[in-house]
Amino acid sequence: MFALLRQRPWIIALLIALLLLAWLFSGERLVARDDAAPDSPSSAPPAGLARVAVEWLEAQPMQREQVVQGQIEAWRRVELRAQVSARVQRLDQDKGQRVAEGQLLLSLSPDERPAQLARSEAEVRQRASDVRAAEQLRQRSLISANELLRLQSELAKARAELDSARLQMQYTAVRAPFAGIYDQRMVELGDFVQPGQALLTLVDIDQLKVSAQIAQQQVGQLQLGQTVRVVLLDGRELSGELHFIAAAADPGSRSFRIEVKVANPQGLRLAGASATLHIRTGEVPAHRLSPALLSLDAAGRQGVKWVDEQQRVVFSPVELLSVDSQGAWVSGLPQRLALITLGQGFVEPGQQVDSQPREAH
Numbered sequence: 001m002f003a004l005l006r007q008r009p010w011i012i013a014l015l016i017a018l019l020l021l022a023w024l025f026s027g028e029r030l031v032a033r034d035d036a037a038p039d040s041p042s043s044a045p046p047a048g049l050a051r052v053a054v055e056w057l058e059a060q061p062m063q064r065e066q067v068v069q070g071q072i073e074a075w076r077r078v079e080l081r082a083q084v085s086a087r088v089q090r091l092d093q094d095k096g097q098r099v100a101e102g103q104l105l106l107s108l109s110p111d112e113r114p115a116q117l118a119r120s121e122a123e124v125r126q127r128a129s130d131v132r133a134a135e136q137l138r139q140r141s142l143i144s145a146n147e148l149l150r151l152q153s154e155l156a157k158a159r160a161e162l163d164s165a166r167l168q169m170q171y172t173a174v175r176a177p178f179a180g181i182y183d184q185r186m187v188e189l190g191d192f193v194q195p196g197q198a199l200l201t202l203v204d205i206d207q208l209k210v211s212a213q214i215a216q217q218q219v220g221q222l223q224l225g226q227t228v229r230v231v232l233l234d235g236r237e238l239s240g241e242l243h244f245i246a247a248a249a250d251p252g253s254r255s256f257r258i259e260v261k262v263a264n265p266q267g268l269r270l271a272g273a274s275a276t277l278h279i280r281t282g283e284v285p286a287h288r289l290s291p292a293l294l295s296l297d298a299a300g301r302q303g304v305k306w307v308d309e310q311q312r313v314v315f316s317p318v319e320l321l322s323v324d325s326q327g328a329w330v331s332g333l334p335q336r337l338a339l340i341t342l343g344q345g346f347v348e349p350g351q352q353v354d355s356q357p358r359e360a361h
Helices: 002-007 009-039 113-139 145-170
Strands: 051-060 061-081 086-091 102-109 173-175 180-185 196-217 227-232 237-245 255-263 276-287 302-307 313-317 320-322 327-331 336-340 353-358
Touching: 002 061, 051 276, 061 180, 061 255, 061 320, 061 327, 102 196, 113 145, 196 276, 227 255, 237 276, 276 336, 336 353
Parallel strands: 051 353
Antiparallel strands: 051 336, 061 196, 061 276, 086 102, 102 173, 180 196, 196 255, 227 237, 227 276, 237 255, 276 327, 302 313, 302 336, 320 327
C-alpha cells in the first residue's frame, strides 16, 4: 500500500485536503454552539450584575408606640428638718402611719422659749401703752413729733421680736404639711438636734408619678394629656396621663424628662419601683420584616435595602416601631417595595442588580 502511495502522490494530497475540510467544519459548529448559549433558559445573568432575591412588601396601618423604662415616685415627698436647737421631747406618731394635714408628728423641747414669748408679749403691751399716751400728749402739743416717732419705732421692734418668739415656739411642734404616709424617722427620743438636721420624711402616694427619659428624636411626638399604659415588673398594668414634658434636654444624655400621673386610690406601695411606659403616638404605615434584614449605612443609620424599578439598590433609613416573636415593625419605607431578602450583604446602594422575586411569607 505504501508503494502505491509513493507511486501516486495525488492520493496523499487528496487525503490531506479532506482532513482540513473536516477540521474547518467542526470549528464552525463549535462557534455556532457558543453563539446560541446566551439564548438558553439556563443562561447566567448579564456579566457584572449580582443576583439578589427580593420579596414584595405592602405597608399596613399600625399604632406607633413609644416604650421607655421609668421610675415610680411618690407624688410628693418632703424631708422635714429642725429649725431650732432642741432635744426630741416626744414622738407623737409612729412611722408608717397615715397622717392628716397639720397633724403633730414630733415635739421638740421648748426650753426657754415660753419665757421669751411671755417677755415679748409684755414688752409689746408696754410699748403699745406708751404710744397711746404719747399720741394724746401730741394732740395737745406736749411732746414733739420725733418723740412720738421714737416710741412708735420701739413698738414696731417689740412686735417683731414677739413674732420671732412665736415662730420659735411653733418650730418645736413638727406638723405634717400635707396628708400622707409618715415614711421615715431619722432621730430618736432624747436626741439633740440642730437647725437643718433631718427629722423625718413624709410622702403622698394617693397619686404616683412615673418619670422617664425620652430621646430627642421622639419627644416631638408626645402631647400633654396623652393616655399612658404603665406596666409593672409583676405584670400588673396601671393607666396614667402624661402631665409633664421638660422644656430643655438633659445636658448629659440629650434626652427629655417626662412625668406620668397615675391615680393610686388603693395606696399601693409602689414608689421606688421600676415600670415600663407604653405611649401611643398615632397611626403610621408600617412594614413587618425580619430583624436580620436591618443594616447600618455609612452614617450609622439603621435601615433596609430594596430594589427600585431600574433594578438599582436603594438604602432607606427606618424607624423601629416594635419587635416581637413574629418580626420587627418599621416605618419610613415606600407603600410597596421589593425588599432584598438574600444577598443584601453583597450589594451597595446605587448598584444595579439582577433581582429574582419570590413569594412573600
